[in-house]
Amino acid sequence: MNSPQCVVIAITGASASGKSLIARTIYDELRRDLGTEQIAVINEDAYYHDQSHMTMEERVKTNYDHPKSMDHELLRQDLLKLKSGKEIQIPKYSYTEHTRLADTTSITPKKVIILEGILLLTDPKLRELFDASVFMDTPLDICFLRRLQRDVEERERTMESVISQYKQTVRPMFLQFIEPSKQHADIIVPRGGKNRIATDILKTRIQHLLAK
Ligand code: C5P
Numbered sequence: 426m427n428s429p430q431c432v433v434i435a436i437t438g439a440s441a442s443g444k445s446l447i448a449r450t451i452y453d454e455l456r457r458d459l460g461t462e463q464i465a466v467i468n469e470d471a472y473y474h475d476q477s478h479m480t481m482e483e484r485v486k487t488n489y490d491h492p493k494s495m496d497h498e499l500l501r502q503d504l505l506k507l508k509s510g511k512e513i514q515i516p517k518y519s520y521t522e523h524t525r526l527a528d529t530t531s532i533t534p535k536k537v538i539i540l541e542g543i544l545l546l547t548d549p550k551l552r553e554l555f556d557a558s559v560f561m562d563t564p565l566d567i568c569f570l571r572r573l574q575r576d577v578e579e580r581e582r583t584m585e586s587v588i589s590q591y592k593q594t595v596r597p598m599f600l601q602f603i604e605p606s607k608q609h610a611d612i613i614v615p616r617g618g619k620n621r622i623a624t625d626i627l628k629t630r631i632q633h634l635l636a637k
């Protein structure tokens with residue numbers, strides 16, 4: 426018997442480049458046709474390594490923009506499970522606690538999984554599992570401005586801590602790992618998550634893959 430069909434789309438790019446927005450837009454529009462049970466968005470951030478054994482002081486020092494900060498092996502195993510029709514438990518992540526919470530979210534197998542995260546295309550083993558991949562090529566100054574506002578408003582950070590983290594890890598890791606991973610993307614999207622044509626192209630591709 427063939428394994429149940431599951432289309433996996435990866436959306437990557439710099440922090441605050443519009444990944445979540447385009448993922449959400451595609452999700453909202455496709456679930457009207459497919460039904461809420463048949464599509465899900467998974468955030469790569471849920472797969473940061475568990476740091477619950479570390480002190481808060483140690484956790485803030487972690488480089489959250491290095492590929493090693495992610496438990497990509499767990500993400501790979503979970504994607505394989507979904508592709509073979511099994512339910513998975515996704516860790517819940519807290520940006521204020523800097524670790525996974527004890528709680529998990531269960532995801533039943535879907536026709537479409539939209540994965541979004543900064544480091545998805547840096548991992549060759551993960552890349553094998555994507556049916557299509559997208560790199561959000563939003564100018565870095567725009568990303569930084571958005572991140573500063575978001576982290577202060579939504580992730581309980583101070584302006585000083587956002588600026589210092591940006592200089593120490595976010596920007597250097599983007600240049601070292603994330604930007605070079607653009608070469609592995611099928612589609613490069615300028616201007617961010619509101620790019621309507623890119624959204625439509627992706628939706629059409631997903632529908633085409635589902636019809637196969
Ligand atoms: O939503 P976005 O793609 O911006 O989320 C990824 C960013 O979250 C990374 O650039 C990383 O620096 C940041 N992060 C953080 N603190 C954590 C975990 C991730 O600032 N505990």
Ligand code: MG
Nearest residue numbers: 441444445446
């Ligand atoms: Mg995001």
